[in-house]
Amino acid sequence: MLDELLAAWIGHQRWFGGKGRPIDTLSIDSDVTIEAGDPGLRHLIVSVWQDGSRERYQLLLGMRADLPDTLQHALIGQCGPYAFENGPSHPWWHVYDAAHDPELTHWILESMAGDTEQGVVRFEHLPGVGIDSGVRSMVLGAEQSNTSLVYGDAYICKLFRRLIPGVNPELEIVTALAARQAPHIAQPYGWMEIDLDGTATTLAILQEFLSNSTDGWDLALTSVRDLYNSLPDVTAAEAGGDFAAEAARLGGATARIHRELATAFPTGTVEPHEVKRMAEGLRRKLGRAAAEVPELREHVGMLEAAYHRVEELTAEVAVQRVHGDYHLGQVMRTTTDWVVLDFEGEPGQPLAERRAMSSPLRDVAGMLRSFDYAARHLLAGHAEADKLEPKADQWAERNRAAFLEGYVEGGGTITAADAALLRAFELSKAVYEVIYESRNRPSWISIPLAAFR
Incomplete structure (x- = not known):
């Protein structure tokens, strides 16, 4: 009966990866009693089968004979009878997500x-x-x-x-x-x-826990709002919430993180013929994206040219461990400096790919795209979007330049050859964003499309 309760509940959780598809079966692979009491706590690993594929999830199950009002939002259902070994037995237990219960965590x-x-x-x-x-x-x-x-x-x-x-x-x-x-x-x-x-x-x-800190995305949006709310002739450098100094500090912090990663983990190089294969992979992704999103097709020629420049590179490309999913939402500004979080890479990618060495320019490209998003995020659906577009361009250009300057001053390397690779990474990220927005937030598709102008 417990597996049926979990199968009905798990598909509605925001962390469940198979939302929108029916669950064929759910089985309990591991069931460990952490606390045998009332409340009781069990740690479960469950397998969820959908369309012939299997995903495993970690669950913390709380069990109470009577569930207080403060935990009703975490209720999974009622299950019973169940007897803890060397613990209480009840004909019916309230089973709930124990992550929400400070008595158990x-x-x-x-x-x-x-x-x-x-x-x-x-x-x-x-x-x-x-x-x-x-x-x-x-x-x-x-x-x-x-x-x-x-x-x-x-x-x-x-x-x-x-x-x-x-x-x-x-x-x-x-x-x-x-x-x-x-x-x-x-x-x-x-x-x-x-x-x-x-x-x-x-x-x-x-x-x-960085209690006295602010998310980089929130700080950037505050700066953008200040600029949009300023007088028409006020520039990004003159607006009250100018972000450029923070962008430069963030660039320096990023370079230091890359240096530390290169020291703590192995490094390597990628030969020109392997770089060419990488560019071919970017081109294949572009072809699939253009077939799905008509708005992308007018930019294919420019994107092909940018990828071709990478194919012409004759030098080796340095690779190392990187962040892998780098953007303004992954950094926090404390009272003293920037702190980088969430080094797990893109959660949807295979573990081997997330642990693989790559060019640190991938992280740089991700942050540059994040500055563009911050500049244009507030324009989606804005009544004066056309009038504010020049300010968005100005804010993005100023902070992108400041970030790159800070990155180089902090010891990061961007050579002339690197610039071609950086541009290809950035454009490829924008292509991914176009697909994402077309599927999930069509009104936002103008944000990544602006990268191709």
Whole structure:
């Protein structure tokens, strides 16, 4: 009966990857009792089958005989009878998502602090760091593919809902950089793991919570609003919320992160013939995108020319570990500096691809596209969009230039050959954005299309 309850519930969760498609079957692969009581806590790994393919998810199930009003929003359903081993038995239990129950989530901190094992679930903490297990948790509301628990103003624990066998790149990177005492990262404290398919697999990461900080996207949008609300002849440099100094600092922080990654992990080079194959791959993606989105077709010639410039490169291209999904929403401005978050790469990509070496210019291109998005985000549906478009161009150009200047001054490298590769990465990202917006937010398609002018 529990599997039927979970199958009816899981498809409506925002972190579920198969929304919109029927679930063929759901099976429980692992069921570990963490706390045998009322409330009780079980840790589950479930397999969800859709269209012949399988995805695995991590669930925290709370069980109470009576569910308080404060947890009604987390209710999955009623199930019974069920008896905990050496614990209570009830004919009917209220089963709910225990990530929302601070009475139960303390076990994550306690278990990490003690390096304990709960059945097949293992908990570890970094040597030399202490974990205060007495703070209460609350669920952050903004995440899509994961669930984040904030403990007071001290910690944030990211629970990975959809599980892919292997060590998550974020855990791998932040622990390596913390060991080097690298700046611009949030201090890691511990993690949860389990063996899937014989491979140690990350279930959760506990890191420093940056309580006195602001999201880079929010800061950028505040600057754009200030410019849009200024007098017509006021430039981006003159507007009250000029962002260029922060963009330059962010460029310097990005360069430092890339240097630290190149020291902490192996590096390599890509031969010209491999670069040519990469350009051919970009061209194939462009062909598929143009077939799907008619608005893209008038720009194909320009995009082909940009990719051809990459095919003509004769020098090797340096590659290393990179962030992989870099944009203004992945950085936080603290009271002292910029901090980079979410090193797990694009969640929808295979783990091997997210861990693979790439050109650091991919990260640079991602941030440049993010500046364009920030500049034009507020124009979608705006009554004076045409009048404000020049200001959007001006803001984006000023902050893109400041970011690149900061990146180079911070030790990042962009040669003449790199410029061609950077432009190709940026345009390819914009092609991806055009497809995404056409499928999900058609009124926003003008934002990435502006990149091709």
